[in-house]
Amino acid sequence: MLSLRAERSNLCYNIDMKLIQVITLFPEMFEQVLGSSMMWKAQNIGAAKFEMINLRDFGLGARRRVDDTPYGGGDGMLLMIEPLMAAVEFAKTRDENAMVILTSARGQIWKQETAQKFADDEQGLIIICGHYEGVDERIMSIVDREVSIGKFVLTGGEIPAMTIIDSVVRLLPDVLGGEKSAEIESYSDGETLEFPQYTRPAEFRDMKVPEVLLNGNHAEIAKWRAEHSRKAE
Secondary structure: OOEEOOOOOOOOOOOOOEEEEEEEOOHHHHHHHHOOHHHHHHHHOOOEEEEEEEHHHHOEOOOOEOEEOOOOOOOOOEEOHHHHHHHHHHHHHHOOOOEEEEEEEEEEEOOHHHHHHHHHOOOOEEEEOOEOOOEOHHHHHOOOEEEEOOOOOOOEOHHHHHHHHHHHHOOOOOOOOOOOOOOOOOOOOOOEEOOOOOOOOOEEOOEEOOHHHOOOOHHHHHHHHHHHOEEOO
């Protein structure tokens, strides 16, 4: 099993650290994503800790089998109930109150407001990465929420899991840094898209920054930004 932790000597821990465990057949996929940028910072300041649980470790028999054909026929394979249940029960020994999430195309669409709720909640997360044609339905007996990141199908749940983790962890206290960083971005109120933004130089290839953003009048700037924000479709 792979554990992702920041490695600098100044690593600190706090009692509010959010433990996020991921049950996956491909733990190596998470190394670069969760070991970089804000996800690395979150670990370094003790805001979050990531643990990868390899589903294959709970597979059956000498070949560590985790999938089988569906009853009733049909193409493809399903993740079997025994390895899934064993992996979740193992994760629960580390955090018995953690919320169990299953990534699935049939789940509720993930939204910014949901990410904020999960960031505010003290519960840890156990994320099951779906695969193949799906999972044995009996795992739903211990799944708290089924989540989709969009109305499309992927080959596995690893990318959705990374998306869920990133969207939650960046909202944990002190991860982004600026107090207002998460308040002025798209979907911060659930429906508004962020206004256009600019930085130096003030003119580039005949394209100029709007004059109102250069005059230092904060009231006018706030008005311009409100006028140029728009509702999500």
